[in-house]
Amino acid sequence: MKSASDPVSVEINKTSGVVPAGTTVAAAIMLLSNGLPRLRESITGTPRGALCGMGTCHECRVTIDEVAQRRSCLVECRPGMRIQTDGL
Amino acid sequence: MLASREQLADTWDCVIVGGGIVGTACARRLAGLGDRCLIIEPRSIGGGATAAGMGHVVVMDDSQAQFVLTKLSRDLWDELSRAIPASVGMRHRGTLWIASDREEMDGAEAKEKFYRQRNVVAEILSPGELYRREPNLRPGLAGALLVPGDSVVYPPVMARWLLDEACQRGARLLTHAAVSAINTGHVVLTDGTTVRARRIVNAAGMHAAILTPGLPIRARKGHLAITDRYPSFCGHQLVELGYLKNAHSHDRESVAFNVQPRETGQLLIGSSRQYDTEGPEVEPRILARMLGRAIEFMPGVASLSTIRVWAGFRAATPDSLPIIGPHESNENLFLACGHEGLGITTSLGTAEVLAAMMHGTTPPIPCEPYLHSRFTRRVEHA
Amino acid sequence: MGSEHTHDVVVVGAGPAGIAAACAAAESGARVAVLDENLAPGGQIWRRTTHGPAAEWLARARSAGAEFFCGAAVYSASAAPTDLLSPRIELRAEINDTSRRFSAGRVILAVGARELFLPFPGWTLPNIFGVGGLQALAKGGMPIADRNILIVGTGPLLLAVAEYVHTHGGRVVGIAEQAPAAAMRRFAAGLWRHPSKLAQGLKLKAALTGVPHWNNTWPVEACGDSAVRRVRLTDGSRSWWVRCDMLACGFGLVPNLQLPALLGCRTHEHRGQRVVAVDEHQQSSVANIFCAGEPAGIGGVDVALVEGLIAGYCAVNNRSAAVSHFARRDSERGFAARLHAAFQLRPELRVLADESTIVCRCEDVTMRAIAGCDSWRDAKLQTRCGMGPCQGRICGPAIEHMLGWPAHDIRPPLQPVTIGTLAAQ
Numbered sequence: 001m002k003s004a005s006d007p008v009s010v011e012i013n014k015t016s017g018v019v020p021a022g023t024t025v026a027a028a029i030m031l032l033s034n035g036l037p038r039l040r041e042s043i044t045g046t047p048r049g050a051l052c053g054m055g056t057c058h059e060c061r062v063t064i065d066e067v068a069q070r071r072s073c074l075v076e077c078r079p080g081m082r083i084q085t086d087g088l
Numbered sequence: 089m090l091a092s093r094e095q096l097a098d099t100w101d102c103v104i105v106g107g108g109i110v111g112t113a114c115a116r117r118l119a120g121l122g123d124r125c126l127i128i129e130p131r132s133i134g135g136g137a138t139a140a141g142m143g144h145v146v147v148m149d150d151s152q153a154q155f156v157l158t159k160l161s162r163d164l165w166d167e168l169s170r171a172i173p174a175s176v177g178m179r180h181r182g183t184l185w186i187a188s189d190r191e192e193m194d195g196a197e198a199k200e201k202f203y204r205q206r207n208v209v210a211e212i213l214s215p216g217e218l219y220r221r222e223p224n225l226r227p228g229l230a231g232a233l234l235v236p237g238d239s240v241v242y243p244p245v246m247a248r249w250l251l252d253e254a255c256q257r258g259a260r261l262l263t264h265a266a267v268s269a270i271n272t273g274h275v276v277l278t279d280g281t282t283v284r285a286r287r288i289v290n291a292a293g294m295h296a297a298i299l300t301p302g303l304p305i306r307a308r309k310g311h312l313a314i315t316d317r318y319p320s321f322c323g324h325q326l327v328e329l330g331y332l333k334n335a336h337s338h339d340r341e342s343v344a345f346n347v348q349p350r351e352t353g354q355l356l357i358g359s360s361r362q363y364d365t366e367g368p369e370v371e372p373r374i375l376a377r378m379l380g381r382a383i384e385f386m387p388g389v390a391s392l393s394t395i396r397v398w399a400g401f402r403a404a405t406p407d408s409l410p411i412i413g414p415h416e417s418n419e420n421l422f423l424a425c426g427h428e429g430l431g432i433t434t435s436l437g438t439a440e441v442l443a444a445m446m447h448g449t450t451p452p453i454p455c456e457p458y459l460h461s462r463f464t465r466r467v468e469h470a
Numbered sequence: 471m472g473s474e475h476t477h478d479v480v481v482v483g484a485g486p487a488g489i490a491a492a493c494a495a496a497e498s499g500a501r502v503a504v505l506d507e508n509l510a511p512g513g514q515i516w517r518r519t520t521h522g523p524a525a526e527w528l529a530r531a532r533s534a535g536a537e538f539f540c541g542a543a544v545y546s547a548s549a550a551p552t553d554l555l556s557p558r559i560e561l562r563a564e565i566n567d568t569s570r571r572f573s574a575g576r577v578i579l580a581v582g583a584r585e586l587f588l589p590f591p592g593w594t595l596p597n598i599f600g601v602g603g604l605q606a607l608a609k610g611g612m613p614i615a616d617r618n619i620l621i622v623g624t625g626p627l628l629l630a631v632a633e634y635v636h637t638h639g640g641r642v643v644g645i646a647e648q649a650p651a652a653a654m655r656r657f658a659a660g661l662w663r664h665p666s667k668l669a670q671g672l673k674l675k676a677a678l679t680g681v682p683h684w685n686n687t688w689p690v691e692a693c694g695d696s697a698v699r700r701v702r703l704t705d706g707s708r709s710w711w712v713r714c715d716m717l718a719c720g721f722g723l724v725p726n727l728q729l730p731a732l733l734g735c736r737t738h739e740h741r742g743q744r745v746v747a748v749d750e751h752q753q754s755s756v757a758n759i760f761c762a763g764e765p766a767g768i769g770g771v772d773v774a775l776v777e778g779l780i781a782g783y784c785a786v787n788n789r790s791a792a793v794s795h796f797a798r799r800d801s802e803r804g805f806a807a808r809l810h811a812a813f814q815l816r817p818e819l820r821v822l823a824d825e826s827t828i829v830c831r832c833e834d835v836t837m838r839a840i841a842g843c844d845s846w847r848d849a850k851l852q853t854r855c856g857m858g859p860c861q862g863r864i865c866g867p868a869i870e871h872m873l874g875w876p877a878h879d880i881r882p883p884l885q886p887v888t889i890g891t892l893a894a895q
Contacts, residue, residue, distance in 0.1 A: 049596030053606030
């Protein structure tokens with residue numbers, strides 16, 4: 001029987017992974033990316049990760065379940081979430 | 089580039105009131121013909137209607153006069169396209185005039201014929217051909233007219249470039265200074281300074297009628313919204329043909345579907361028209377109507393993230409043509425104003441026509457339709 | 471049209487100030503809603519805190535009947551009365567991509583603050599975070615155990631986050647504070663007035679023995695390829711490199727003034743920053759709108775709590791309860807003043823950026839491009855700095871600090887919201 005504290009399975013750039021319950025999408029990307037902390041590319045193509053952790057800087061935007069430009073530090077992982085990095 | 093104190097005391101060949109895209113285009117042209125020009129701008133270059141609008145470069149067919157001016161202007165933009173910097177973001181996206189029903193499709197075909205007769209490339213698209221190009225449009229549309237030669241640009245940077253060009257040809261700039269009165273042979277600034285000029289050009293946008301009383305210019309408010317980046321969402325400037333009913337209507341308020349992909353991948357969404365409102369603030373009700381219209385045509389728009397929303401004023405004349413040329417009763421005052429929603433496009437054509445009139449050469453197009461005297465002549469006949 | 475909610479009092483922000491305000495108002499009998507865009511109440515300092523004072527305050531607010539709406543981003547507001555008989559303040563929030571309207575007779579703005587980022591070469595590399603930012607991300611599950619973490623900037627937050635890192639298995643490779651040691655000693659000497667803070671400070675110090683701690687030190691540049699690898703620090707005369715996996719860098723806090731400004735609340739200059747002007751009842755210049763905590767002047771959690779209580783009581787005309795907290799507020803504000811004096815930004819920090827440093831991260835606009843403009847508005851139009859999704863929240867304070875241009879022009883939406891939300895009004 002699933003409980004709120006069960007680990008959560010998500011898909012990042014088409015690769016599945018498991019993270020602890022309550023993990024934000026931003027943290028999940030960092031946990032599952034083997035140390036590659038890039039969440040997106042800036043408008044001139046430089047790699048960017050999260051900065052402010054509180055939804056202000058918008059550097060952590062990724063595509064979640066086909067909706068682009070979501071601030072991943074403000075979204076908690078849900079089972080089956082499909083996450084794509086490297087948007088603008 | 090900024091005029092020095094000593095220079096302010098000179099008598100200029102031409103003072104241009106207003107540093108928007110029209111004023112700076114005129115300055116560039118006049119300075120290129122040897123006039124010593126001073127541009128006076130109260131805020132930032134390209135910071136008024138130039139910054140508030142949609143930045144499209146289009147040909148329009150509402151009237152022969154409007155067509156001729158927009159066609160001339162569009163050609164001038166194309167001639168300049170290699171010289172202007174990448175930061176202007178000029179892209180030949182083309183315009184798709186979208187028909188919702190058979191009646192609008194007839195309108196599209198009339199437009200196509202009008203353009204074909206005047207050597208403007210335009211192509212009728214069936215619904216299938218339309219959806220191939222723009223899959224995010226809602227199903228059930230009747231087709232469209234594609235005008236591939238139209239462009240989108242980012243106007244404030246273009247105004248800056250035009251200004252820089254003018255200054256390279258000897259023009260000078262006075263910013264954060266407002267003209268409070270245009271008199272014969274001089275303008276007066278709000279701080280009391282007098283600046284003398286042989287001739288004065290009123291390119292003051294929404295303030296033109298304050299500085300030159302009697303100009304038949306009315307404020308037509310518009311709203312716009314700009315989204316975050318969605319580069320593959322839309323590839324052309326999209327306008328509903330119903331827009332034409334909207335633009336000509338003298339109803340208090342109307343909205344029409346109009347979406348423009350910016351070079352940044354952001355989408356600029358419009359459009360709305362209102363007369364007789366004083367306030368510059370965004371009105372949530374009109375905004376909601378306008379965005380609702382956009383969602384009707386492109387349902388996917390509903391989930392796009394909006395970064396900014398704003399409202400601005402178009403300077404509109406009774407016949408929707410700008411006022412270009414000498415003031416009817418003051419031969420040293422010239423007008424370059426009243427461009428409504430076509431200021432970006434026709435800035436270059438305006439400069440060309442105005443410069444010819446000021447220098448006594450033959451203008452590239454007949455200029456009677458734009459003369460100030462067309463309004464006063466009518467009054468005489470009554 | 472989204473749903474509508476009517477309350478006696480709406481509190482915007484569920485950090486310490488908002489939670490305290492909700493307690494005071496709800497316990498006095500008012501119907502209270504608290505809106506916060508985060509996933510759970512707590513704001514920044516109490517993010518994901520499930521025990522201690524944070525949990526107690528939250529439990530108190532809930533049992534008093536305050537209704538919490540999380541994931542609620544307030545994007546528009548108006549204080550114009552829609553009904554002359556009962557003037558109401560209206561707030562619009564986006565919750566799960568739908569628009570919801572909240573109206574109340576009284577509103578308390580407890581919208582907190584954000585970190586001040588000063589751009590320097592390399593600051594946009596991945597694994598460079600704010601100081602509070604690193605802690606917030608770590609609380610959300612970002613791995614920090616066994617990482618070498620360098621903490622740079624100013625203020626007690628450096629020590630607090632260093633302790634957090636240490637407790638969670640990270641290796642603090644250095645703490646670089648720009649303030650002089652003498653200023654900090656004076657500040658520490660004044661802590662006798664605040665025994666709990668003194669105890670807290672000593673505890674932090676103890677936890678961090680052995681960690682290199684520099685004063686008078688600030689960053690010169692960060693280097694790395696796909697992420698930061700090393701950072702060069704300077705004290706004005708010599709410079710040295712520190713290798714790290716992560717850099718936490720922040721230079722104090724900036725009040726969030728967007729919603730207060732949109733509602734017409736007057737702001738004034740206070741210790742070098744613009745803050746919301748409030749009277750002794752925490753009332754702003756707009757009738758029925760109160761403000762508590764950081765937006766009225768950076769002061770930390772204890773200021774936020776006492777001001778939140780006062781605002782909550784005053785919002786429901788419970789003046790006698792409010793007055794009983796005035797002395798505590800004076801004391802806490804005194805602490806805040808001493809904090810500010812100790813950690814003022816030194817002149818060498820005026821411009822850490824060089825010509826090619828990116829200042830506006832949303833639009834990749836360099837210092838060179840911005841410095842060529844003559845005002846904030848000119849810079850926005852010509853370079854697009856401040857025109858990205860953060861709406862100038864990151865670059866605005868940096869540019870104001872470096873060039874003295876105040877950012878202005880507040881318009882809804884205060885946060886990016888979907889077209890659908892705006893169409894629903």
